[in-house]
Amino acid sequence: LRSGRVDLGQRSETVHRANLSAIVRGIHEGGPMSRSDLVASTGLTRSAIRGLVHELTDAGFAMESTAVRLGTPGRPSPVVRLDPRSAVVVGLEILVDSIAASVVGLGGVVLREARADRPGRNLEVDAVVGDVAELARDLDFDADGTLIGVGVAVAGVVRRSDGLVSTAPNLGWRDAPLGAKLARALGVSVPVAVANDADLGALAEHRRGAAVGVDDVLYVSGEVGVGGGAIVGGVPLQGAAGYAGEIGHLPVNPTGRPCRCGSTGCWETEVGEGALLALAGRPRDAGRAGVDRVLEDARAGDPTAVAALSQVGRWLGIGLAGLVNVLNPDLVVLGAMHARIHPFVHQSIELELDRRTLAAPRSLVRVVPATLGPNAPMLGAAELAFEPFLSDPAAWFSGRDVSLRVASA
Amino acid sequence: LRSGRVDLGQRSETVHRANLSAIVRGIHEGGPMSRSDLVASTGLTRSAIRGLVHELTDAGFAMESTAVRLGTPGRPSPVVRLDPRSAVVVGLEILVDSIAASVVGLGGVVLREARADRPGRNLEVDAVVGDVAELARDLDFDADGTLIGVGVAVAGVVRRSDGLVSTAPNLGWRDAPLGAKLARALGVSVPVAVANDADLGALAEHRRGAAVGVDDVLYVSGEVGVGGGAIVGGVPLQGAAGYAGEIGHLPVNPTGRPCRCGSTGCWETEVGEGALLALAGRPRDAGRAGVDRVLEDARAGDPTAVAALSQVGRWLGIGLAGLVNVLNPDLVVLGAMHARIHPFVHQSIELELDRRTLAAPRSLVRVVPATLGPNAPMLGAAELAFEPFLSDPAAWFSGRDVSLRVASA
Numbered sequence: 001l002r003s004g005r006v007d008l009g010q011r012s013e014t015v016h017r018a019n020l021s022a023i024v025r026g027i028h029e030g031g032p033m034s035r036s037d038l039v040a041s042t043g044l045t046r047s048a049i050r051g052l053v054h055e056l057t058d059a060g061f062a063m064e065s066t067a068v069r070l071g072t073p074g075r076p077s078p079v080v081r082l083d084p085r086s087a088v089v090v091g092l093e094i095l096v097d098s099i100a101a102s103v104v105g106l107g108g109v110v111l112r113e114a115r116a117d118r119p120g121r122n123l124e125v126d127a128v129v130g131d132v133a134e135l136a137r138d139l140d141f142d143a144d145g146t147l148i149g150v151g152v153a154v155a156g157v158v159r160r161s162d163g164l165v166s167t168a169p170n171l172g173w174r175d176a177p178l179g180a181k182l183a184r185a186l187g188v189s190v191p192v193a194v195a196n197d198a199d200l201g202a203l204a205e206h207r208r209g210a211a212v213g214v215d216d217v218l219y220v221s222g223e224v225g226v227g228g229g230a231i232v233g234g235v236p237l238q239g240a241a242g243y244a245g246e247i248g249h250l251p252v253n254p255t256g257r258p259c260r261c262g263s264t265g266c267w268e269t270e271v272g273e274g275a276l277l278a279l280a281g282r283p284r285d286a287g288r289a290g291v292d293r294v295l296e297d298a299r300a301g302d303p304t305a306v307a308a309l310s311q312v313g314r315w316l317g318i319g320l321a322g323l324v325n326v327l328n329p330d331l332v333v334l335g336a337m338h339a340r341i342h343p344f345v346h347q348s349i350e351l352e353l354d355r356r357t358l359a360a361p362r363s364l365v366r367v368v369p370a371t372l373g374p375n376a377p378m379l380g381a382a383e384l385a386f387e388p389f390l391s392d393p394a395a396w397f398s399g400r401d402v403s404l405r406v407a408s409a
Numbered sequence: 410l411r412s413g414r415v416d417l418g419q420r421s422e423t424v425h426r427a428n429l430s431a432i433v434r435g436i437h438e439g440g441p442m443s444r445s446d447l448v449a450s451t452g453l454t455r456s457a458i459r460g461l462v463h464e465l466t467d468a469g470f471a472m473e474s475t476a477v478r479l480g481t482p483g484r485p486s487p488v489v490r491l492d493p494r495s496a497v498v499v500g501l502e503i504l505v506d507s508i509a510a511s512v513v514g515l516g517g518v519v520l521r522e523a524r525a526d527r528p529g530r531n532l533e534v535d536a537v538v539g540d541v542a543e544l545a546r547d548l549d550f551d552a553d554g555t556l557i558g559v560g561v562a563v564a565g566v567v568r569r570s571d572g573l574v575s576t577a578p579n580l581g582w583r584d585a586p587l588g589a590k591l592a593r594a595l596g597v598s599v600p601v602a603v604a605n606d607a608d609l610g611a612l613a614e615h616r617r618g619a620a621v622g623v624d625d626v627l628y629v630s631g632e633v634g635v636g637g638g639a640i641v642g643g644v645p646l647q648g649a650a651g652y653a654g655e656i657g658h659l660p661v662n663p664t665g666r667p668c669r670c671g672s673t674g675c676w677e678t679e680v681g682e683g684a685l686l687a688l689a690g691r692p693r694d695a696g697r698a699g700v701d702r703v704l705e706d707a708r709a710g711d712p713t714a715v716a717a718l719s720q721v722g723r724w725l726g727i728g729l730a731g732l733v734n735v736l737n738p739d740l741v742v743l744g745a746m747h748a749r750i751h752p753f754v755h756q757s758i759e760l761e762l763d764r765r766t767l768a769a770p771r772s773l774v775r776v777v778p779a780t781l782g783p784n785a786p787m788l789g790a791a792e793l794a795f796e797p798f799l800s801d802p803a804a805w806f807s808g809r810d811v812s813l814r815v816a817s818a
Contacts, residue, residue, distance in 0.1 A: 157769045166769035174768075216649040228735070232641055232648075239641075239737020240625040243770045250731035251765055254662055263730070263765040321672070322659035326637070326735065328648020356660055356672040359583075360566045360575035361652045 017394045019044060019052055024061070025390045027082050028107050029207055034077035053080050059397045060145075061086045061106065083145075084109035087389055087396065090141045090150040091382030092132055092182070093197065093375075096170050096224045097287055099128065100375065101135040103144065104382035106389075108208060112139045113375070119287050125176045133185035141186075146396060148389045149190045151381030153197040154178060155225055160242030163194035169260040170225040193384045197221065199245055200380025201335045201370070202229025203236055207383055209333070209372040216329045219370070220247065220320070221377070222338040225260075226268035230327055248272070252319050270315035273337055279308035291337055298344050306344070313345030317352025320367070324353065328361045335370035342369040426803045428453060428461055433470070434799045436491050437516050438616055443486035462489055468806045469554075470495045470515065492554075493518035496798055496805065499550045499559040500791030501541055501591070502606065502784075505579045505633045506696055508537065509784065510544040512553065513791035515798075517617060521548045522784070528696050534585045542594035550595075555805060558599045560794030562606040562786035563587060564634055569651030572603035578669040579634040602793045606630065608654055609789025610744050610779070611638025612645055616792055618742070618781040625738045628779070629656065629729070630786070631747040634669075635677035639736055657681070661728050679724035682746055688717035700746055707753050715753070722754030726761025729776065733762065737770045744779040751778040 022042055027033055033041070038049045056062035064078045084105025093100040102113035114135055121127070141147065156168025156176075163179020179192040186192075202211075202219035211217040217231040226248030230237040237244045248268035249261055256265025257275075269275060273291060274284040280294040281304055297305035320332060334342050349367055357365070370376055389396060431451055436442055442450070447458045465471035473487045493514025502509040511522035523544055530536070550556065565577025565585075572588020588601040595601075611620075611628035620626040626640040635657030639646040646653045657677035658670050665674030666684075678684060682700060683693040689703040690713055706714035729741060743751050758776055766774070779785055798805060 157767055240739040240773050244737040246734040246767055249734040251727050318660050325655040325658040328653040330649040358566055358576055358655055364649050
């Protein structure tokens with residue numbers, strides 16, 4: 001029976017741990033909540049909430065303070081916060097042009113972060129792993145509370161089960177065991193979870209950015225390559241092995257340019273960084289700085305730059321029209337380079353959506369720029385690393401609660 | 410708190426009804442099961458299963474018989490079956506060329522069915538509704554047990570919440586309240602659930618056809634138009650309002666032919682029935698019979714027919730390559746016309762998938778023809794109509810169980 005499985009034998013302990021998880025996840029995602037809010041949002045009794053919150057404060061993960069409730073009658077309800085330093089993760093990001101590292105505390109608080117541009121640098125897996133590990137060590141990632149895990153966003157196709165980068169055409173990697181290599185380089189024994197950068201950008205924008213509260217979202221992330229991440233019914237779209245979302249390799253132009261993936265006419269050959277730069281008469285490899293120049297020129301009214309952006313916008317609209325027909329999202333979030341060029345491309349996008357999207361999904365969808373900026377994938381990597389903790393915080397309790405010790409024995 | 414909500418106040422009654430649902434759904438989808446199988450698959454105790462099965466037999470929905478267990482030691486465990494005539498649904502299908510109706514019993518048993526070709530007939534909503542209702546009445550749909558609901562598969566974009574057909578380009582419909590009209594024409598007060606034909610074909614192939622047990626599936630249904638339905642992580646992909654899966658309107662050839670949706674170069678202009686017929690030198694509107702002729706010619710070695718099929722296969726592969734990159738399915742199921750032409754197009758498809766799909770998702774995916782034949786959408790419509798019953802069979806109990814009566818009061 002695939003659904004409705006209810007295992008009565010373990011019910012009370014399972015429910016207890018699920019309730020702790022619900023409280024921690026709710027505050028981690030939504031911010032501090034009063035006990036009354038927790039009662040309302042969980043359906044648990046006031047005394048059950050009191051007991052669970054005490055377990056969390058006893059274990060050192062939460063703190064309570066009295067809220068000042070202006071204009072609300074009655075006794076103010078204590079506000080429950082998470083202690084960001086009680087559980088931390090390392091969020092890492094590996095793009096073609098840059099790497100980044102962060103230490104993120106419970107509740108999604110960025111404690112420390114750093115980014116290093118490395119255009120033209122050695123892209124060998126070991127060289128990149130060494131540089132990323134150094135960046136993370138410079139942030140003293142184990143100087144805080146319990147290290148829960150490490151999350152890594154990488155511009156490639158990742159097998160979720162073991163962090164193997166199957167292909168990263170723009171990094172030139174194939175079958176690279178990135179998760180294992182990073183665990184060794186960092187000298188950590190906690191899990192290292194690796195995922196595609198756009199999938200994690202989508203997760204971050206859904207949890208803390210432009211798509212908070214929206215259940216059906218397509219996140220498009222354009223840089224050298226173009227990736228995507230979708231949220232479907234509130235859940236990240238993974239596919240059979242975590243490879244879903246490779247929207248940059250939709251064939252949109254049968255007479256188009258060769259793509260680094262080996263095919264021709266992929267969407268990324270029309271809407272990636274190289275396409276914009278070439279249309280604007282600049283070297284394809286001029287990078288982020290080159291794109292900034294194109295944007296400056298366009299702001300100054302330069303017709304070549306304006307035409308290049310409008311052409312990229314037209315192709316953005318063509319691909320998005322197809323994806324909106326397939327996925328029926330409420331919201332399309334443009335990230336990375338596509339967020340930066342949004343003011344210059346949104347009209348062309350809307351025009352193509354009007355022409356090419358069926359009326360019903362067209363009437364529902366909005367296209368907006370991402371709000372978390374270039375760090376979205378790294379923030380998503382941190383969220384990924386927090387996941388085991390959020391699913392079962394009690395597993396990190398150090399034995400104050402007898403029933404939990406018994407249950408895990 | 411979005412996840413992990415556990416409402417303790419109603420726990421025991423909620424768990425009881427969920428357990429009844431798990432048993433009924435398990436047998437409906439997987440066939441008769443012994444009590445021992447039910448114990449193993451639900452995690453419930455033997456005595457809990459005994460009690461729940463008795464409730465189902467008392468209510469008239471299940472029957473028990475003693476299994477003969479060859480070679481198994483010990484007392485044989487009674488086998489629990491559902492009575493197909495105790496709860497029935499009407500499954501309907503509305504395509505451009507034909508309509509169909511069925512009476513389906515609990516467990517997915519097709520009790521009666523009929524299909525009527527109506528090529529060239531009046532496609533006005535009311536005319537089609539009248540014909541479909543007549544076909545259903547001819548099947549004596551209310552001659553059996555309790556009528557649970559009506560499900561309708563239609564070749565159009567459907568708003569799930571109320572059965573409004575927003576657009577059906579190939580039927581020429583816009584904003585047609587199909588669900589409401591059918592309820593009136595059939596004279597029923599049970600719910601009439603309407604959904605896109607390809608979405609329902611996907612559901613049926615997933616539950617009873619080529620994709621049983623596969624969690625990530627893309628179903629492609631080619632006829633006059635081309636539709637799709639995806640199963641993502643075991644769950645049908647719906648999108649924000651149930652419009653997802655319109656894969657026929659992926660722009661694959663922006664300088665291609667005009668599409669009935671108003672755009673140009675949509676996938677269905679390259680792989681739909683009209684495209685195949687035109688390439689084979691036949692009238693675009695020669696329909697299913699015309700396609701049969703093309704297949705006969707190809708079997709006889711006619712080069713025009715063979716070339717036409719291989720060209721359609723190439724475009725099938727191009728579009729599928731993009732969709733596999735986006736969705737990372739384990740399995741692509743070709744339905745309707747695409748199932749019939751599969752022997753002549755599968756090589757071209759595989760070739761384009763090799764060229765255009767990223768290595769990782771490519772290595773996982775298989776492309777197979779559907780196994781349920783042309784009735785798949787209608788069978789899916791019946792499954793849709795059973796859904797409220799499967800989710801809470803106790804709501805149909807007629808008061809034998811006091812606790813249920815109290816709970817629903």
